Amino acid sequence: MNTKSPPTDSRPRRTGQGESSSSTLTYHRAEIKGVGVFYREAGPKDAPTIVLLHGFPSSSRMFDSLIPLLATHYHLIAPDYPGFGHSDAPPPSQFAYTFDHLAETINGLLEQLRIDRYSFYLQDYGGPIGFRIMLAHPERLEALVIQNANSHEESLGQKWTAIKEYWADPAARPEVFTAFTSFDSTRYRHDGESPNAERYSPDTWTDEYAFLNRPGQPEIQAALLYDYRTNVAAYGAWQEWMRTQQPAALILWGRYDRSFIAAGAAAYQRDLPNAQVHLLDAGHFALDEKVDDIAALMNEFLDAFYLRQADE
Template sequence: MNRDIYNKTITVDGVDIFYREAGDRKNPSLLLLHGFPTSSVMFKNLMVALSDKFHLIAPDYPGFGFSAFPDKNDFEYSFKNVAACISRFTEEIDLKSFTIYLHDYGCPIGLRICVNHPAKIEGIIVQNGNAYLEGIEPVWDEIRDYWEYPTEEKKQKVYAFLSKEGTKEQYYAGLPEELLIRISPETWLLDWERMSRPGNLEMQFEMNCTYKSNIEMFPAFQEYFRTHQPAALVIWGKYDPYYSVEEAHCYKRDLPNAHIHIIDGSHMVLESNFEEVVELISSFMPLA
């Protein structure tokens, strides 16, 4: 049984995309799309655990992890453009059909792929991923106010999450005390090291400001659900301070057969509730 992870790079429209691959391509494929502020590193343990049954692919977005960080004059850091890049990435590696794992930023990125290429999607796994307004109210009020009425003072408040402490909080915020010891510090420290590259924080801020386009896409995402009825697994850490647990059950509106699981974690349940998540995915994924 081969549980090795292979670390690769492929050029997609002039941008070097780093990705991790594990498992036999003859098995059902799972495309793993990371959130902010991390990268494919968040999936390393999951890839090892599932590589005996599935084929797993985890890319880093441009400007994230170990993918290239092209100048913003050469690459538009928007959710629309990153989604187009990752969609092209799947073509370059000849990934024809797959279940897609949607976490945080990876949710609107991946759902754009679903909307544009529904025939490729065998199923969706949503892990604290946003496609309904209930997930961002009222937590996102301050940043949404900045999007609509930007001022330098508001920018400084919104920009505060782009810090070493803000990066750490993505892993620890809301998590019950007894689960804190499950968080490995090297992951968020790697995230912060990558974000500390010259110009990366400004890029991260500018990309975050395009999140408004994702909210505008919510009706299209929901129409995709209603029309195509992909098999769906929704996993939600109920203490997540960024995406409200109220959203998890919203998926049932458009995907009545979705499996909804609320677990005692926060935003990064692969760190705090690993065994539980592995069991849920293993039960959901189709076998070869």
């Protein structure tokens, strides 16, 4: 069992938002029902665990700059989903690429690691995976950080009109999937609307585009894009869960995101009126541009949450 204790006043206090450590970062693989799952781990193992769930078409690598800024006080687990990053990518004939199955696999990883209490950081695809796990095991969630991970229809940007047509008949709209996985779209998810394009490393989108062109990836990603319709159908259930459970929540939203527009941040406040909400001058992958700000907000939020827990 995970018996990690929250930070207390006896712990060393922070010296500022620049406090950072990568000395504990390690890389691992676990086998979950025959599928190899890669994950990054950092921080003291007796500290509260933060599970970082990445977006499309990224991997746990998207957290490379964030992990050292949290690892001085928190235990971090950042997995790659099957079909992403360094995890196995069996063909769809051998592994069902649905968000239900990805959530089941990541939950299996956490159970195998004997982590039964954790906070989540959800970004993009991490949202539907994390919400499925939270609804199945609400008692395991401690706090929630949401960064451009959607659960409200009003946040769906203009491009989703074409994607909904693709869901209705994928064979009739193959150009939608082609555009979704194109080089231009892969780059646009990072720097598309930001006025600070010089802050974005081209390594991010060139590496992601290379990943999207690995053998078998078109079939895997087409299956997941088609299954994304089940997430939209589940939004109402996720919203009801939030209204009922009222988890402590920090909402971070890159205002330049055109996949999940900024209305999504405000929508969370309807369900979680006590949530902290911050609009950032960043895009869909807000860590590209605002990692220091995000780390500072997370450390402040998580420190306060776990200190309250220690006092109760």
